[in-house]
Amino acid sequence: MSQKMLIVGGSGLVGSTLAQYAMPNYDLHMTINKNKITFTNALISKIDLLEDRLAIINLIKTLNPDIVINTVAHSSVDLCETNHVIADLLHVDITKDIAIACHDMGSKLIHFSTDTVFDGKLDRKYAEEDTPNPINYYGKTRLMAESIVMEASNLNVILRTSVIYGWHERSRFTNWIIQSLRDKKMVDPFVDQYNTPTLVDDLAKSILRIIEMHVTGLYHAVGKTCLSRYEFALRIADQFGFDKNLIKPVTSYEKKQDAPRPTKSCLDAQKLEKKIGYNFCDIDTGIGFVLNKSGFTKM
Numbered sequence: 392m393s394q395k396m397l398i399v400g401g402s403g404l405v406g407s408t409l410a411q412y413a414m415p416n417y418d419l420h421m422t423i424n425k426n427k428i429t430f431t432n433a434l435i436s437k438i439d440l441l442e443d444r445l446a447i448i449n450l451i452k453t454l455n456p457d458i459v460i461n462t463v464a465h466s467s468v469d470l471c472e473t474n475h476v477i478a479d480l481l482h483v484d485i486t487k488d489i490a491i492a493c494h495d496m497g498s499k500l501i502h503f504s505t506d507t508v509f510d511g512k513l514d515r516k517y518a519e520e521d522t523p524n525p526i527n528y529y530g531k532t533r534l535m536a537e538s539i540v541m542e543a544s545n546l547n548v549i550l551r552t553s554v555i556y557g558w559h560e561r562s563r564f565t566n567w568i569i570q571s572l573r574d575k576k577m578v579d580p581f582v583d584q585y586n587t588p589t590l591v592d593d594l595a596k597s598i599l600r601i602i603e604m605h606v607t608g609l610y611h612a613v614g615k616t617c618l619s620r621y622e623f624a625l626r627i628a629d630q631f632g633f634d635k636n637l638i639k640p641v642t643s644y645e646k647k648q649d650a651p652r653p654t655k656s657c658l659d660a661q662k663l664e665k666k667i668g669y670n671f672c673d674i675d676t677g678i679g680f681v682l683n684k685s686g687f688t689k690m
């Protein structure tokens with residue numbers, strides 16, 4: 392009999408991509424909130440976690456899933472800086488509800504976190520052993536959630552990831568760059584914010600291996616290349632054949648954001664890669680994958 396998987400946040404970039412990879416081999420259940428998703432072989436529940444905290448607890452207790460994947464987070468780091476109530480509720484309190492319900496049912500919880508738990512001052516990629524020190528409220532709440540999930544059960548997994556992209560309507564950064572450059576509009580990506588962008592398909596495939604191999608603990612799950620958003624845009628332009636003159640570098644000082652961002656929060660995924668025998672791709676391979684999936688003809 393297939394294992395029962397509940398994806399909390401099934402309409403998101405990671406959730407919907409994972410659903411496609413998992414669908415043939417799992418008994419799939421998903422939650423959505425504002426966005427719809429159509430999956431013929433999945434049971435879908437519409438839940439706004441901020442409005443109805445009991446609904447997710449009841450769903451986990453009724454379904455009794457083998458695995459719960461929690462992809463839910465607020466999409467705006469800046470909003471969390473000014474609205475602590477939402478950040479506390481969505482990232483901390485609701486994560487706790489989910490973690491306790493999973494523990495009670497004996498379900499394995501795979502929970503997403505982010506590179507913003509680090510301050511970005513280290514001049515190398517962060518390993519799992521490095522000490523987190525979030526510099527914005529979003530990062531603080533995500534770090535609190537990590538402890539909650541780790542303490543709830545030794546079956547659980549935390550995946551810290553970064554700038555997720557793919558050929559997907561919710562791949563925000565790459566869609567902004569591709570659509571703007573295709574329409575010959577200027578873009579102004581940050582030249583002083585470095586991350587390790589991660590192909591969403593790599594994440595989905597690695598989650599399935601984590602489940603199959605009964606992996607537990609905290610891991611960095613990111614692509615190989617540490618680069619700025621500006622360099623990322625240039626690499627996209629290279630492969631898609633767009634005009635690079637439309638890409639203007641901007642600094643964090645010039646383009647203010649409400650929440651401070653770590654300068655260099657690149658992560659090292661070697662620990663996970665060795666554990667599951669899977670290599671996350673470098674940025675050029677990832678962009679090539681997106682180009683290929685897009686069916687776009689190079690300009």
Ligand SMILES: NC(=O)c1ccc[n+]([C@@H]2O[C@H](COP(=O)([O-])OP(=O)(O)OC[C@H]3O[C@@H](n4cnc5c(N)ncnc54)[C@H](OP(=O)(O)O)[C@@H]3O)[C@@H](O)[C@H]2O)c1
Pocket residue numbers: 399400401402403404405406422423424425426427438439440441442461462463464465466481503504505506552553554555556561
């Ligand atoms: N995307 C990135 O670049 C990135 C970088 C670092 C870490 N991560 C982490 O990776 C995880 C997955 O990211 P993602 O890009 O897949 O996120 P996403 O596309 O924004 O999806 C988030 C999911 O959460 C759901 N959701 C949001 N607010 C909700 C609420 N109040 N009640 C119920 N559901 C709610 C959304 O539902 P609806 O769409 O239906 O409203 C959606 O299904 C997150 O934890 C994120 O922080 C992402």
